[in-house]
Amino acid sequence: MSAVATMPAVRGKLTPNAPLAPLVWFKSGGSAEWLFEPSDAEDLVQFLRQIESDMPVMALGLGSNLIVRDGGVRGVVIRLGKPFAKIERVDEVTLRCGGGASGILVSSTARDAGIAGLEFLRGIPGTVGGFVRMNGGAYGREVSDILVSAKLALRSGDVEEWPADKLGYTYRHSEVPEGAVVLEATFRGIPGKPDAIGAEMDAIARAREESQPLRSRTGGSTFKNPPGHKAWALVDAAGCRGLTIGDAQVSEKHCNFLLNLGSATSADIEALGEEVRRRVKAKSNITLEWEIQRVGTE
Incomplete structure (x- = not known):
């Protein structure tokens, strides 16, 4: 499985035996058999469709809530970079966010748009993909409170939009299938004033700094x-x-x-x-x- 010839051509970056320690917060652990950084969603979907059906696939965000064991990770680790960090305003209180966007970016964008209710994402050190999968939460709120739907690239390469209730959220858990990658998530807040939203985010940042x-x-x-x-x-x-x-x-x-x-x-x-x-x-x-x-x- 280590021969380059066994893998499909991609437009993004595909690296064999890629060290993962630099990519995770603990700065420890082994290598990925393959690390794939797709150039866009289509690049990712085509890749998933072409690789062997039994090859394990794992998505990696900021690596904040993760231990990579010292023996490394079999199969493919998929890391969503800047092409997946775009955020689009859908309406007055709704944002569509790429799976690679950070909690800080989402909450800051919501603040600037006058959308309240997403401030707690300032306190989650991860990406949309990670906290949608884990029902991430902080300061009394969690992703299930704000999620409308998530667009998933399934392990098969099929792309599906799942409404929040299909994700089966419980505390720090969802039914996102193994090997699936969260491409986008749609979050809905409530109208708010940017100054008040910013003050709440600053308070969250201070609380984290003081206690963690x-x-x-x-x-x-x-x-x-x-x-x-x-x-x-x-x-x-x-x-x-x-x-x-x-x-x-x-x-x-x-x-x-x-x-x-x-x-x-x-x-x-x-x-x-x-x-x-x-x-x-x-x-x-x-x-x-x-x-x-x-x-x-x-």
């Missing part, structure tokens, strides 16, 4: 909040604040964040997370679920 280790090599929120609990408080109560394995550490600033202090492997980071889960279970009898996606082979 944003300038570190981290993966964002590690564990989902169990019903009726805050994950960070359970981790803290179990005595895990500052806990280390190798160069991986539970953040002392916000203990639902794991850090790579410099040379941690993905195995170190994942092992630390599992040790935290073990200690929380022993202390509170609550089983924490990973929010961070873990992919690849060990």
